[in-house]
Amino acid sequence: MSTPPFLPLIDPTAGPLIRSLALLGPVLIPSALLSAVLPTLPPASSYFVQTSSTDDVVSLLNNGAEKVVIDLGQLVELSGQLSRERLIVRVAESELEWVKGQLESAGGVLLVSEQAHSPESLALTNTTVYLQPSQIRPEGLVSTIRSSRPSCFVLPTSLLTNGATSSSHLSVADAFLAPIISDRPDGLFPTIVSSAENGTALGMVYSSRASVAEAIKSCQGVYQSRKHGLWRKGETSGAVQDVVSIRTDCDSDALLFSVIQHGSGFCHLPQATCFGELSGLARLETTLKSRWESAPEGSYTKRLFTDDKLLRSKIMEEAEELCDAQSREEVAFEAADLVYFALTRCISKGVSLRDVEAALDAKSLKVTRRKGDAKPKWEAKVGGDVKPESKPTEPVPAAFPESDGAVKMRTVTLASVSPEEKPKLLLRPVLNSLAMIDKVKPIVERVRREGDEGLRAMTKQFDRAELSSNIALPPFATPSESQLPADVRQAIDQAYANVKAFHVAQAETAPLSVETMPGVVCSRFSRPIARVGVYVPGGTAILPSTAIMLGVPAQVAGCKEIVLATPPRPDGSISPEVLYVAQLTGVTCILKAGGAQAVAAMAYGTKEVPKVDKIFGPGNQWVTAAKMLVQNDTDALVAIDMPAGPSEVLVIADHTANPVFVASDLLSQAEHGTDSQVVLVGINLTSAHLEAIEQQIDVQARALPRVKIAREAIKKSLIVLVDSVDEGIRFSNEYAPEHLILHLENSSGAVEKIDNAGSVFVGPFSPESCGDYASGTNHTLPTNGFARQFSGVNTLSFQKHITSQELTADGLRKLGPTVVTLAEREGLEAHANAVRVRLAELSKA
The missing domain is CATH 3.20.20.70 (Aldolase class I)
Structure with a gap:
């Protein structure tokens, strides 16, 4: 090029x-x-x-x-x-x-x-x-x-x-196209379209100066159809393209568009490219991405994606076999196996071949490099210190303990961490948000394109439920005693009453009115958001508590339509706990769908599903990415509560902390999901005290039904040792946790120093579980450090504020000259005139 x-x-x-x-x-x-x-x-x-x-x-x-x-x-x-x-x-x-x-x-x-x-x-x-x-x-x-x-x-x-x-500006497109020439009578440029993700040629089209200008401006695939004029790829099919780069060839008479293809693909035929199906690495990557989204339970690929120890072992095994291979055929065979397992690891972490190539390109730009010798443990292995017949299990870094060993967190001392490494302690173990948005785009576009039919198809695919309708409308069937025992019903009633009491207290009962100067009264009053959607996850746990936390403030705020989305059970029904809460909170429609497809249905609406104005609720990274995607689409005209992600807790503990309590608080978040993160900030803890906490984490985790989930979350979690309460709180404020639990000698006094947190749990007898279920505060809280900018969900989240102003004649006489002066200064004569004509009329009186 x-x-x-x-x-x-x-x-x-x-x-x-x-x-x-x-x-x-x-x-x-x-x-x-x-x-x-x-x-x-x-x-x-x-x-x-x-x-x-x-x-x-x-x-x-x-x-x-x-x-x-x-x-x-x-x-x-x-x-x-x-x-x-x-x-x-x-x-x-x-x-x-x-x-x-x-x-x-x-x-x-x-x-x-x-x-x-x-x-x-x-x-x-x-x-x-x-x-x-x-x-x-x-x-x-x-x-x-x-x-x-x-x-x-x-x-x-x-x-x-x-x-x-x-005369003052040069068009970017004109500058780029200046050297481009065409030998065609119609002046078009032959254009190769290739996949930015794997380099495969998708097809050949034509470009005009107008289409290139539009592609540059929109960063979307736009070409020139020889029959129909400007062709915006995917405008009707939804198979849009994000353009990654546009290049010319060495003769400046042809173009190369590198794109990320969404939807059904580039070719109008049912094949990956206009030149046939994918092969090699591109084919493998596409297959693995598909399996990542929908591999059947029990399949080998599903095991690789969910069993980190198995995949780790296979990568090490295949790497050794590649090193031992001698013939050309053996090397190719073993290299192919290693590539398969390595790419499986990449896909499971949201990494594409394009990301790997970008990393290679970045490495090639370095001008200084480390010596490059192997690490000592591998040098010893190759040098023969380990006999083949007695080869031990490969050692695992401390941050990733063996899954059949102790459930153990990684420990660092904050004072010994360099300024360059300290920001890494604040990172959450989540996938790249842009990569996740790319993954959910096809799901969202399918709902837009196919409506209720596409939604039903995805519910069958992801939730194994075959539905005749995507929604249920009130009156909802009251769950029976066998479905919802009396003690569960009473617990829900108590939680509902407490949460409602706290959220009713938050509601504004009267407008705000201020006379800013004589004759000028400014007011602010609240109105409910008319149509809201509340998402209640239903993946690895049933969460009626989330239905309470979202349904109650919507009800208190006075929202006219409340659409509750939750994944159905395989028989198409909704869990009786969530159904009962829907009755209590006045839900007007239940959407039997989960994931990105539920978010898309509420954002755009279908024939069955009402469109909403704002979407609330936590969820996995698919749900979060879909919320972020639709809020930035002007066609959806929908807001979201916050970019919430996997659950997290930070516990600050000093010498007074009970190890049993601390461990239980950490594990209460770790069991949410494998991508949850828990952090313990220890204030001057003795080695014995720290060991007691770690022992309790292991003992309590092993007794949990969801021990496998908790174990995976604990692997990625952290103990940070600091010297003082102030240092611990500074770290917490930088981390900005969703849940902050204070096990301190003076927990109440420390609250005034907390600047960033979703919700704070003060003292040894305030477990985070109480806030999650029934104390009254809301448990839908900002994660991923967004507690720096966002509040948790509350009654005002379901309302908006409108301002008004009313001026008397005397008020306009006093304020009018000020407005005229400022409007004239800004060159907005019509604004100034709207005041002048009134002042002129008043002067006649």
Whole structure:
């Protein structure tokens, strides 16, 4: 592929353009803007950095910069230290002649010039010239770019636009297409579309200048149909494409679109590509992704996905067999086995082949590397210290204890953790949110496309329930005594009463009214959100408590429609506990569906399922990703409560803490799911006290019915040892836990220092379980550190506020001149006039 025709120089105005520019090739980032710009770049984007610090060059290259722009003095300092291909030297045209010899040690020249030059005209070999005219005028720049190839123009983003070229701005599409030529009578460009995930060619289409401009602007697959004009791929079928990159070939007469394909696929025939089915790694990845979503229980692939010890053992086994293989056929056979199990591991963690390739590319950019020797345990193994006949089980890192050993958390001392490593302690063991959104897109699009029929099909696939209707409407059947024993019913009634009492107290009973100045009264009043959806998970546990926590505030707030979504049981029925809560809370529709498909049905509505205005409720990462996806779709016009994820708890314990209580609190969250995380912050704990807590975790975990789930969660969890309560609370505030439990000598006094938490449980007799079920507070809380920005669900979550203002004639006389002055200052004459005409009328009175 050829060098891009222009290199965008990022400035503070670039925000809306960055995603489009990253499609077309590298972007140039001043080092001062690097920390702000990098998070906004799409994954695996290519970028150059311009820096004035020689000390930063190696670090920038190691951390992912493809090239670094430096001045001539820096080049001299770095002579012989780095590959010349990674350095671009910035020089003024007046300096060029006398420094040409030194530029041969650089891979590029950034020339500040009044005119275009080619490498040949400058007598520079094996280098690329980047031109930065000192005065840039959009008029005529397209033809200048075209004629200056293979040089590349450096253009500040303040000059660029995704709109049309004007006297002040140059269209990004026009700049990119400047060197493109077509030998076809219709002026179209042959375009190969390939998968960004596995590199497979999906098909061949045609592009026009208009279609490329639209693709760049929307970052979606848009092409030119020779029969029907502009063709937005997937506009009707839902099989849309996210464009990852657009490149030209070496002759600048053809294009390559690298895309992430969603939905049914690219080809109109029932096959993966227009050239037939996938093969090799692409085929394996597609198969494993499908199995990850729907592998039947008991199948070998399902075992690999759910039994971490089995998969780990198989990877080690196949790696050893590959090392022992000798013949060409044996090496190929064993390598294929290793790739299968390694890719299974990747898919189970949300990692695609594209992610692996991106990691390889990132590694290739490093200019300094560690020695690369094997770790001692592997050197000893290969050296023969371990006899084959007595080979022990492979050792497992401390962070991942053997599943048949002690249920044990990893321990770190905060004071010994480096500043660079400390942020890693705050990370949650969850999949990449962007990767999860890509996974749920096809599910959401299927519900939009197929409506109730698609929803029923997915309920049959995922929940093994065959339904005649997706919904149930009131009056709901009252569960019998055998279905819902009296003690359970009474417990639900008590929890409902407590939660309702606390949430009724939160409701605003009267409007807020303030006279901001004589004759000017401003008011604020609340109104319920008319239609709400509440999601009640039903995967590994039945959760009537969540139905209470979401149904009660919706009922108290006065919402007119309450749609409760929950997965049905295999016979199509709803658990009697959830059904009973639906009756208590006035639910108007039960949606018998779970997962991303339930979220999509509530967001967009179907013939059976009412569309809602806001969706509430916790769930797994599929549910969370679907909520985040629909809230950003203007077609859905739906809000969500918060981006909630897997459950979590942080316990702060000092010398007064009861080890039995502490262990029980940690395990109460660990049993939620394998992706839950629990953290213990120990304040000056003695080794004996810490050992007692760890022993209780192991003993209590083994007695739990959900011990396997708790064990997997504990593997990923953490004990952080600190020296003081203040240090422990600082760590907690940085972590921002969903649940915070205080086992402290003065727990009540510590509450005033808590800045970030979903809900706080104060003292030894306030277990998190009480808040989860019946104390009165809500258990739908922010996770993943979002307690920094979000509150837990409450009555006001189901309401919105409307403001009003009423001015008397005297009030307008006093306030009017102020409004006129400000409106005139902003150049909004109609605003000013709306006041003037009234003041004029008042002056006649």
